[in-house]
Amino acid sequence: MEKNRYELAYMTRPEVEEAVKKIKTVILPFGATEQHGPHLPLGTDTFLARAFALRLAKRIEALVLPEIPVGYSYVWKGIPGTVSINQETVKTIVKDVAKSLDEYGIKRLVVLNAHGANASALKYAARELREEIPIEIFYFTYPALDEVAKLAESPRWHGMVHACELETSWLLAVCPELCDMEKAVAEYPEGSEVDRYHYSSLPMGALSKSGVFGDATLATKEKGEVMVEKILDHMEKVIRGQKI
Ligand SMILES: [Zn+2]
Numbered sequence: 001m002e003k004n005r006y007e008l009a010y011m012t013r014p015e016v017e018e019a020v021k022k023i024k025t026v027i028l029p030f031g032a033t034e035q036h037g038p039h040l041p042l043g044t045d046t047f048l049a050r051a052f053a054l055r056l057a058k059r060i061e062a063l064v065l066p067e068i069p070v071g072y073s074y075v076w077k078g079i080p081g082t083v084s085i086n087q088e089t090v091k092t093i094v095k096d097v098a099k100s101l102d103e104y105g106i107k108r109l110v111v112l113n114a115h116g117a118n119a120s121a122l123k124y125a126a127r128e129l130r131e132e133i134p135i136e137i138f139y140f141t142y143p144a145l146d147e148v149a150k151l152a153e154s155p156r157w158h159g160m161v162h163a164c165e166l167e168t169s170w171l172l173a174v175c176p177e178l179c180d181m182e183k184a185v186a187e188y189p190e191g192s193e194v195d196r197y198h199y200s201s202l203p204m205g206a207l208s209k210s211g212v213f214g215d216a217t218l219a220t221k222e223k224g225e226v227m228v229e230k231i232l233d234h235m236e237k238v239i240r241g242q243k244i
Contacts, residue, residue: 164214
């Protein structure tokens, strides 16, 4: 297994003790385990979170925690392979991680979330932590998305990102061996069920036959590379306090 100098899980106790004397920022990659259509694996969000985290770590000199492989995946309930933890659990994980880091002098936690439905729990975790420990928290769920979406040829489905041209391009950029583009499809679910979805507890599994929301067939590694770097630029600027 390849050892990465930024990943805590691969470091020894003396290596970490030395690293945290200088490095005061830690990144927590947060993913999910849920269907991503016929062409991407269930771990897509988790793999993306880790890959983005490693690239960000190089830019801002941070350590990277082991990725959290499950998230709040209510919308895919009942579909084989889905594992969903509730919003409270997502919040508790972030808070417990932050408190652990605070014990040995880490000053900043960056939660790099690759799964949209985790986002609101992260916001509340950060707000609650502000009252409890002095650690600075940033949380990102694919920032600059409107700008990044302009680089795609196909529109998003209701502004969402799921197994579409965007997400497929990102995974092609960071883990191409995990994408089976021969199986990629396009699907834009419409109809009364879609209208109800926005105003009810209807799961998304009821809307799309393939599990794709958008046009995955147009995804490319080249587009993905540009998009991934744009998203990382945005995160880096926010963390450094630069104008975005
Ligand atoms: Zn995803």
